[in-house]
Amino acid sequence: MAKVTLPDGSILEIANGSTIEDLAREIGPGLAKAALAGRIDGRTVDLSSPIESDARIEIITAKDPEGIEIMRHSCAHVMAEAICRLWPQARLVYGPTVEDGFYYDIDLDEPIRPTDFERIEAEMQAIADAARPFVRTEMSRTEALTRMAGDKYKTDNIQRAQGDRISFYGHGDGFEDLCRGPHVPSTGRVGHFKIMSVAGAYWHGDATQKMLQRVYGTSWPDKKQLTEHLQRLEEARRRDHRVLGRQLDLFSFNEAGPGFAFMHAKGMIIWNEIVELWRSVHRRYGYEEIRTPIILNEELWHRSGHWDNYKENMYFTNVDDGAYAIKPMNCPGGCLVYKTRQHSYREFPLRVAELGLVHRHEASGVMHGLFRVRQFTQDDAHIFCTPDQIESEVVGVINLTFELYRTFGFDQFHIELSTKPEKHIGSDEIWETATNALEQALRHKGIDYTINEGDGAFYGPKIDFHVRDCLKRSWQLGTIQLDFSMPERFELVYTDSDNTEKTPVMIHRAILGSFERFLGILIEHYAGAMPMWLAPEQVRVLPISEKTNNYAATVRERLVEADLRAACDLSGEKIGAKIARGHADKLPYMLVVGPREAEAGTVNLRTRGRADNVDMRLDDFVEMGKNLIAQRRIEPV
RNA sequence: GCCGAUGUAGCUCAACGGUAGAGCACAGCUUUCGUAAAGCUGGGGUUGAGGGUUCAAAUCCCUCCAUCGGCUCCA
Numbered sequence: 213m214a215k216v217t218l219p220d221g222s223i224l225e226i227a228n229g230s231t232i233e234d235l236a237r238e239i240g241p242g243l244a245k246a247a248l249a250g251r252i253d254g255r256t257v258d259l260s261s262p263i264e265s266d267a268r269i270e271i272i273t274a275k276d277p278e279g280i281e282i283m284r285h286s287c288a289h290v291m292a293e294a295i296c297r298l299w300p301q302a303r304l305v306y307g308p309t310v311e312d313g314f315y316y317d318i319d320l321d322e323p324i325r326p327t328d329f330e331r332i333e334a335e336m337q338a339i340a341d342a343a344r345p346f347v348r349t350e351m352s353r354t355e356a357l358t359r360m361a362g363d364k365y366k367t368d369n370i371q372r373a374q375g376d377r378i379s380f381y382g383h384g385d386g387f388e389d390l391c392r393g394p395h396v397p398s399t400g401r402v403g404h405f406k407i408m409s410v411a412g413a414y415w416h417g418d419a420t421q422k423m424l425q426r427v428y429g430t431s432w433p434d435k436k437q438l439t440e441h442l443q444r445l446e447e448a449r450r451r452d453h454r455v456l457g458r459q460l461d462l463f464s465f466n467e468a469g470p471g472f473a474f475m476h477a478k479g480m481i482i483w484n485e486i487v488e489l490w491r492s493v494h495r496r497y498g499y500e501e502i503r504t505p506i507i508l509n510e511e512l513w514h515r516s517g518h519w520d521n522y523k524e525n526m527y528f529t530n531v532d533d534g535a536y537a538i539k540p541m542n543c544p545g546g547c548l549v550y551k552t553r554q555h556s557y558r559e560f561p562l563r564v565a566e567l568g569l570v571h572r573h574e575a576s577g578v579m580h581g582l583f584r585v586r587q588f589t590q591d592d593a594h595i596f597c598t599p600d601q602i603e604s605e606v607v608g609v610i611n612l613t614f615e616l617y618r619t620f621g622f623d624q625f626h627i628e629l630s631t632k633p634e635k636h637i638g639s640d641e642i643w644e645t646a647t648n649a650l651e652q653a654l655r656h657k658g659i660d661y662t663i664n665e666g667d668g669a670f671y672g673p674k675i676d677f678h679v680r681d682c683l684k685r686s687w688q689l690g691t692i693q694l695d696f697s698m699p700e701r702f703e704l705v706y707t708d709s710d711n712t713e714k715t716p717v718m719i720h721r722a723i724l725g726s727f728e729r730f731l732g733i734l735i736e737h738y739a740g741a742m743p744m745w746l747a748p749e750q751v752r753v754l755p756i757s758e759k760t761n762n763y764a765a766t767v768r769e770r771l772v773e774a775d776l777r778a779a780c781d782l783s784g785e786k787i788g789a790k791i792a793r794g795h796a797d798k799l800p801y802m803l804v805v806g807p808r809e810a811e812a813g814t815v816n817l818r819t820r821g822r823a824d825n826v827d828m829r830l831d832d833f834v835e836m837g838k839n840l841i842a843q844r845r846i847e848p849v
Numbered sequence: 850g851c852c853g854a855u856g857u858a859g860c861u862c863a864a865c866g867g868u869a870g871a872g873c874a875c876a877g878c879u880u881u882c883g884u885a886a887a888g889c890u891g892g893g894g895u896u897g898a899g900g901g902u903u904c905a906a907a908u909c910c911c912u913c914c915a916u917c918g919g920c921u922c923c924a
Contacts, residue, residue, distance in 0.1 A: 315919095323853060326918095411919030412852025419921050423852050426919070454917095458860080467897080467915050525923090570924090575850050576915090578922065588924065676924095688924070725924040757881040784879095785886075792885040806883055818884075825884065 215266040226263060233259040233397065236271050246273040248401060249282045249394045256282070258348055258394040274403075274433035281309050286346065286395045287336075287402035287431040288314040293387040294335035295324070295427065304389060305365040305415065305424055312441060313430035317413055319365065324425055329407040332427075336405060343400030344384035348393055350377050356390070365415075366390050404438040405431040448683055453735035454581040460740055460798065462748070463582065463731075471579045471586030473728055478748035481777065482731060485746050487567065489619065489844070490591060490724070497612045499563040499593060504545025506569055510535040515701055516544040517637045521670040525572045542568035543695075543720055546594045547702040555706040560716070561597035561605050567727070568592045582732030589727040595719040596704070599649075605719055606653035606675070606692055613677055613690050613723050620734060621743075621846045624680040627659055630667035637671055638697040646694040647673040669720075671695045677723075681737040689730065693720040741798045741820060743847070744840045750777045751837065752799050753815075754790040756806035758782075763810035767803060767830060774834045776841075791818065803833065 213225045216235060226235055232250035236243045236259070250257055251270040256278060263269065272279040288307040291314075296302050299320050307316035318324075324332075351359070353370060356378035360366040369390055370378055382388040383399050396402060408428040415421035432438040449455075457463045462479035465472075475483060491501070507529065513519045518526065518540065527538040539545060546564060555562065571587050578584050595605050617625065629650060632643045650673055654661050661675070668674050677690035695718040698704075705713040724730040734742070744750055751771060755764040764780045771778035781790045787804065794802045803815040804825065815833055818825045 326854070409918055410853065413920045414851075417921065419851070423920075425852075428919085465916090470915065572923085575922065577850065577852095577920085579916090584923070590924065691924075722924070729924060754884085756883055759881065784881080786880090786882055787884055788882095789886040790884090795885060802884090804884060808883085816884080 214263050216263060216269040217267070219268075219270050228264065229262045231260050231262050232257070232269065232271065235263065235269060239271070243271055243273070246275075247271045248273055248276075248279045248396045256394050258346070259397045260345075260348070261394075280403075280433065282394055283396055283401065283403050283433065284309040284314040284431045286399070287405050287429060288316050289346075289381065289383065289387075289389055289391070289395070290336050290339050290399055290402050291332065291405075291407070291427065291429050292316050292318075292389060293339055293383070293385070294332050295320075296387065297335050298328070298331060299324075303363065303365060306369065307389075310428075313408065313428060315426050315428045317415070317424045317426050319422065319424050324410050324427060326410065332407050333405070336402075339383075339385075339399050340402055341400070342384070343398045345398050346381055346383045346395040348395075349380045349382070349388075351380075352376060353378050356380075360390065403431040403433050404435045405429055406438065406442070444683070448685075448736075451683070451736045451739045452581075453583075453732040456735050456740040457582070457732075459796075460748075462735070465581075470576070471574060471584075473582055473585055473587070479731065481748040482734070482742060482746050483727060486724070486727065486730070490567075490616070493612065493616060494565050494593075497563070497608065499565040501565045501567075502546070502549055503566060504539075504542060504549060504568065506539055506571075507531065507536050508539060508545060510537050512544050512548075513537045516547075516698060517671060517701065518544070521635050521637070525574070527571050527573055538571045539568070540570050540572045542566050542570065542590065542592045543594060543698055543718070544702070546592075547698060547704060547718075550594075550596060550704055551702065555596070555716070557598060557706055557708045557714075560706065561595050561601050562716075563593060563595045565591070565593040582728045585726075585728050588729065590722050591724045591727065592720070592722050595721065596699075596706070596716040597719065598708075598714075599717055602649045602694065602717055602719070603653045603656060606650060606694075607657055609692050609719070609721050609723075610653070610657055610659070610675075616723050617677075617679055617689070619844055621737070622679040622681070626678050626680075626686070627654065627661040628664045628667075628676045628678070629654065629661050630664040630669075630674045630676060632673065633666050633668050633670060635670050636668070637701075642696045643673065646696055650675055650692070650694055669693050669695075671697045672720075679733075681733065683736075685736075687729075687733050689725045689733075690723045691721065691725065694718075695720055741800075743845060744800045744837065745844045747798075747800050748777065749779055749797065749799055750841075751801040751803060751833075752794055752797075753778065753780045753803045753805060754787060754794065755780070755782070756787050756804065758784065760806050760810055764805050767805060767815060770830060771834065771837075774838060776834070776837050794818075795820075801833075801837070 214228050216224050216226055218224065236247040247259055249259055249272040250261060251272060252267050274280055274283060292304050292307055295318060299322060303319040305317040305319055307314065353376055356370050357367060360370060379391065379393055380388050381391045381393055381395055406429065408430055410425055410427045412423045413426035415424055430441060432441060460478060461476050463476055464474045466474060522540060526540050529536050529538065546566065568590050570590055574584060574586050597605050631647055672693050672695040674691050674693040676688055678686045678688050680686050699715050699718050704716055706716050708714045753764045753767045755761050761782055768778050768780045791802060800820050802818040804818065805815055809815055813830060814827050815830050816825055817828045817833060
């Protein structure tokens with residue numbers, strides 16, 4: 213008999229060699245039905261795994277996140293079989309789970325099209341309905357290699373696999389795939405699934421390798437969860453900033469300039485409000501602001517290291533027969549400003565900000581609305597300081613960053629520390645010092661972070677800030693980059709207290725990252741319903757009929773005088789239509805006025821997101837609106 | 850850049866070898882209205898661009914451009 217300890221601490225005796233499935237049945241028929249896999253002393257295994265000795269055992273169900281992952285992975289196998297049935301020449305490469313689903317990479321010359329999804333799903337359903345058991349076969353690495361001889365993908369997978377025992381999983385009907393497992397007990401347990409999309413993907417993510425077809429699917433324990441997932445995707449589509457940007461007349465793109473955004477009047481209002489906030493916060497944190505040219509002589513970019521490390525992403529031009537480059541970063545220009553006069557340690561730390569317009573030649577396939585463009589405005593700054601000021605300066609930037617993010621209602625962040633990339637300038641010692649300094653600052657603030665090996669900028673290591681929006685999607689915004697190389701290359705100096713010339717440390721940092729991207733993120737975060745202080749049109753006056761147009765105009769004048777962005781709807785529409793339009797335009801407030809209000813000097817207030825409406829004195833509304841704006845409140849009240 | 854898909858009126862879409870349509874939007878007129886879309890009339894398209902096949906191309910073929918979904922890359 214083996215003694216098994218269950219997660220609640222209870223101990224059960226079970227015959228040696230019993231499987232986890234047997235154990236689940238022993239505990240209860242409900243659990244036996246729900247069981248997908250098990251854990252023996254923390255190691256996840258198939259339900260059919262025997263319990264050989266005393267152990268801690270857990271039964272994994274779909275309530276366990278890992279249970280869902282196992283289910284999805286099994287679903288990927290079922291999809292692989294379905295595809296192999298439809299395209300016998302398809303060769304399987306690799307099929308892992310991803311967030312909310314799974315994919316399978318397949319080598320197949322004939323393209324799989326979205327119109328094929330239904331056929332694939334039907335095949336999968338047939339396999340699922342057959343409820344065939346998943347069966348594990350183990351063998352030595354050598355045997356596995358012999359078995360898979362001639363299949364370069366599976367041979368490669370075997371060579372990459374860890375351990376000496378290689379396992380295969382079949383689920384009847386001759387289908388088998390190299391796989392570490394574990395799997396659900398039967399093909400009937402792969403959940404409610406749907407094929408989502410197909411896309412090209414390089415083998416091993418290497419652009420020089422063959423492009424495979426990657427078929428994405430999703431799978432959920434029950435039908436309701438699948439439906440909810442599809443609705444979440446719908447919700448994300450509803451918030452797509454590219455769609456909202458057009459609907460709300462905020463910005464546009466044109467074939468005349470792919471990757472170059474046209475910012476419309478309403479978009480500029482939001483933009484300028486962000487800039488205003490940004491400037492006031494930066495003044496408070498002791499920054500000054502400069503502006504440097506967009507086109508600078510090519511020689512400068514040789515000196516900075518951009519020529520050697522960033523050339524592929526740069527635009528070049530000629531001026532009077534001289535070779536020039538369009539700046540992809542602001543730092544070299546900032547260095548030139550620094551060099552225009554002498555500097556003393558007494559003025560350090562010197563915090564110099566720049567809303568810099570940069571151009572980067574991104575590959576044509578990567579552009580994506582405002583999120584990925586070829587021209588954007590960085591909220592950049594360069595801090596020149598002494599080595600012993602690094603930590604406090606980095607801490608200061610972190611404080612500033614969190615303050616700005618919170619103003620927009622982002623309160624979930626995660627932080628990454630990126631280390632030396634292959635393409636870099638500066639010695640290993642410098643890199644180590646710089647990386648340690650960033651790490652120290654993070655530790656000092658007690659901030660959790662993950663390490664991103666080899667992902668730093670070419671001139672120094674960096675800290676990246678990611679925020680989660682209300683749909684739990686993560687966006688990279690800010691970055692802090694430590695740089696010991698650029699100051700040397702530009703021969704930047706300051707006079708230290710001992711009257712010797714020394715090289716300053718340079719900290720590059722951006723908080724919002726790019727104004728364009730940030731605007732796009734805000735639009736999706738708020739679903740286009742911008743808070744009062746950012747809304748292009750804060751309030752609209754809606755007269756019941758033309759008879760009240762004069763009063764409406766008076767009300768609007770009063771609002772404009774109070775510095776509110778207000779408009780009147782003087783169209784000949786009925787009041788219901790005016791309100792419907794106001795909702796479509798996502799206005800924070802609408803003021804309905806008719807003869808009654810004109811008589812009393814009041815307005816009837818409709819608040820975004822609320823069904824009720826309320827009578828109010830105009831002056832009271834003005835007061836309330838001004839307060840909301842002053843506080844930069846996110847929700848209308 | 851690579852793989853696949855898609856480009857028809859300002860927007861969303863129909864027509865799928867045989868005279869390019871609808872809804873919304875826009876303009877004019879009627880209605881003067883009390884809380885999520887009144888009615889009538891009208892203007893608007895070398896069907897992304899260029900080439901080819903055909904008596905005939907939005908529709909079939911080729912090249913390019915752009916967009917979308919991914920890969921690689923990234924603020």
